[in-house]
Amino acid sequence: MRGGSIAVVGGSIAGCAAALAASRGGAGKITVFERADAQLRDRGVGIALQSDRYDELRDAGYVAPEMPWAPLTRRVWTVRDGEARHGRALGEQPFPFRAYNWGSLWSELRRRVPEDVSYRSGAVVTGLEPDDEGVTLRLADGHEEHFDAVIGADGYRSVVREAMFPGAGATYAGYIGWRGTSRDTSGLPSDGHDAHNIVFPGGHCMAYRIPDGSGGHLLNWVLYTEPPQVDGLHPDLKTPTSLPPGRLNSQLTAHLRDLVAEHFPPYWAEKVLGTPAETTFIQPIYDLEVPHYTSGRMVLVGDAASVARPHIGAGSVKALQDATALEAALVAGSSWKEALERYDVNRGAVGSAMVALARRMGSAQVENTPDWSAMGQPEFEAWWQDQNSGSDRRSGFGGHSMKTK
Ligand SMILES: Cc1cc2nc3c(=O)[nH]c(=O)nc-3n(C[C@H](O)[C@H](O)[C@H](O)COP(=O)(O)OP(=O)(O)OC[C@H]3O[C@@H](n4cnc5c(N)ncnc54)[C@H](O)[C@@H]3O)c2cc1C
Structure with a gap:
């Protein structure tokens, strides 16, 4: 096994980390196949890492203090309150997270991939053929290559997973995330150290500050709610898809504008509606679980293995x-x-527990929202506790600890 050849399909966050893992695990030859031919670092959205989980990953050598981040300490849940500029805070909770720009997190991981790893951009894997000695990869350019083992880090539409468990695809959760980043961070409460959840009937919008990659900050937001029945979105969204930045048509833009104008406190409405169209996009939300993380010499990591709705951060x-x-x-x-x-x-069990927790949170925060306007801190705490008290308590908001098995 030591000195063997490993292919990593997908060169995003999970793929770069898996290449590093394979190298440290003793593989002799590692090749990363990444479909995108442009630099992935241009994805500018926010990613929040829970602080204790960050410490563990730092100690394991996968993240490092020099990666630009913005500290978050508290999360404030806010509901519209007439014309009150910032609305009413119905509840708050500790929120020890580090906010990253996706692009700089990826760049740092990419930098850590050892130089003897071959990272091939613009390389699309179209199929896999397992045998007793490993797996043959088929590429879109017609080439085939054989490896001793293959790691599927190719996200929620994974071809590696399809080869392992045909038909075990992601299931549409019934709602979408609108995402945006804006340069306008003016007037953020608490100097931008709070994360904010602006809540409304049928959803919520999480907003927080992230580094812009050049010493300043961006406001990152993601708004979860049911999609409108308009042109420009696939009618059932059962086929995994997303609308990339700048591709929202006028009907979608109008829907977002109307929703925000009706339900958001004026300050937050301005922030969301002032976000440029070229940095606003849609990601449908999915659930995904697999029977196993491995099959023969094929292995899954990251979203290829399981997709938990993003409410668990x-x-x-x-x-x-x-x-x-x-x-x-x-x-x-x-x-x-x-x-x-x-x-x-x-x-495997960790992935399932996280998917289950994320489903509970999606149900409470989007699909079956409470009467937010009637809530204060005690009601908020009981509501939050209810989401976190499933049968499997190993999962946790922000990720479970690597110290517990
Ligand atoms: C709305 C939203 C908000 C989120 N917020 C957070 C958050 O705050 N905190 C957090 O920790 N996580 C968050 N996440 C989740 C997080 O982004 C992912 O779980 C994480 O980045 C792991 O992704 P990945 O590398 O497994 O997959 P991906 O990033 O999807 O990467 C898969 C890669 O594989 C490549 N690929 C796919 N198919 C092929 C192929 N056939 N051949 C070659 N290459 C291929 C793709 O081009 C891509 O680069 C959020 C997700 C969503 C949707």
């Missing part, structure tokens, strides 16, 4: 933890079989 943490667990399994295992089974046992 832990997708990147989960992807990075998958990589650290894979590294540990490769180091400890004496055969591919032993190493990959060890990884599956470690991460």
